[in-house]
Amino acid sequence: MFKLKTNLLFFKIVLFIGLGFFLINSNNSVMAMTNNKGKKISINEPSDEEVNSFFKLLKSSKENIQKIKQKYPYLKNASSREIEEWVLYGVIKQQQNQPKHINKKQKTIDLNTIPEEKE
Incomplete structure (x- = not known):
């Protein structure tokens, strides 16, 4: 019985030392993803063309709103939403x-044009 206890004690010590060596050797940082070597990843950043087209559209919208305000004086103090x-x-x-x-045909509404009033 005593010999079995010493063998188990020796086994526990060896196992503990082996586990320690394993943990010391595998001290690499863990990454959630691979480095994607050779793969192209799409980045969701807007390109310069998209930004430029957005600002051109914004500029034309502001110009159209100014034209509407000049053409219809009662809209002079109105907000762009109004x-x-x-x-x-x-x-x-x-x-x-x-x-x-x-009316059965599908129509598109263009907010960048000034509507004409029919009286």
């Missing part, structure tokens, strides 16, 4: 005044 609502209301009103067979 002007967009006014434009949409005018487009919807125009669509309702057209005959039914034309």
